[in-house]
Amino acid sequence: MTHVAQAREQVSSAPLMIELTTDPARLREAQALRYAIFSEECGASLHSPLDGLDHDEFDVHCEHLLVRDRYSGQVVATTRLLDSNGAGRAGGFYSEGEFQLVGLRHLHGPILEIGRTCVHADYRDGATISMLWSGLAQLMKERNYSFLMGCASIGMGDGGIQAHAIMQRLRERHLSREWLNAIPRRPLAELHLPSNITAQLPPLLKAYIRLGAKICGEPCWDPEFNVADVFILLHREQLCPRYARHFKAVS
Template identity: 30%
Template sequence: MFALRKGRYIVRLAERAADVEAAQRLRYLAFISNRADGAVAEGDGADADAFDACCHHVLIEERATGRLVCTFRMMDLDNGAAISQSYSAQYYGLEALESYEGRMLEMGRFCIHPECHDPDVLRVAWGALTQYVDTRGIDLLFGCSSFMGTDWAVHADALAMLKHRHLGPKRLLPRVKAPNVFKFAARLRRKPDAKRAMRAMPPLLKTYLMMGGWVSDHAVVDRALGTMHVFTGVEIAAIPPARKRLLRAVAG
């Protein structure tokens, strides 16, 4: 598998149950304790689900203190025939991707500690992911990219930007499956304000888009987490060469 040391941080895979539990506690802190809608957090302080047992969990820790500052999980699929097993398949009809022949990787539950504001953490995370993608020969990276809050109007410029510039190819677009969605590609008629759109775009999604990523034509409203998310895909072969060089420089 992999391990990476970059600057102030160490990246490694979870090896023990305690590592996974630490990731689940950070996810709870990021997704549930700090909900954008202000809802009162409930539960035991761990964000856990059945998919955890099927995934590799990545931990990014401070070298000096050992503090966990970032985590995400990865599900490695041989090809599209297995995509119904993914987390994303709960919310999106992914039949169009079932015939995809290349190796696929679902990235999910990405979060950074709310008290960590170092932009280098995101760069290191993508460096580690790049190392894994190259080592495993991944052809398609996918997952759910979340906006904080469930009011589409707050995200209107960003969603309009996705409609105008970043919709996925029709042959691969997910169909509607979740009961509560906002069909932004059909409903939004506004021309996006580019500056407002990019300010409102979640950092993870912004990075996907910089790599040539594409999104679904609708957003799923997840009231359990107080978010809206779009299905996001990145075909590795389509990443601009300059971007690949930057990512591999971090991964090396």
């Protein structure tokens, strides 16, 4: 039994439970949630061959972490997980489609990429996010991943003002090319920022930063989702001490 499965049993009396799956039927539930959020709520132009589902060629090579409401049975949060073995079958990591990841082949230790993370609008609270991170932490413990990486999105509905303002803020404290240099394949166009702009980090990006993740380069524009994607890398040895105990290896 995996630690994720054990965690699911341990919280059997809680309103939410965690699942790790490759089952096609459960994957479709995750894809339906992704479609509802990315396409219907956020207006992404998804080119999926399946109506009402956010589906791409990476899904079959990934494991999928689900948070489910145990009373309604509804999947309320999800993220997909792609390790080096899965990336080998898929022809690369998803992030490599957006960034040239200089130094990726020289990283020492197992790598886990997360993506397509989303939470149902009625469940966007600390409990749901904590459940998702708990399942991720258990998996990292069990398999001893050294690096966690992925893309965190910033909406471009304002023409890129927030994206540029957030990057201006991130460059000051959280930009590092020590391990990787992420060169965007579609860089953002230059933009003059108003002097009174306030940068608000999106929740997922803020969560990565709190964990101790670093930004490895400038953002990439994703035209299908109309977002600026920031590449993040988290080395397990550089975790914020407040969260490190959740990710330490277990016996």
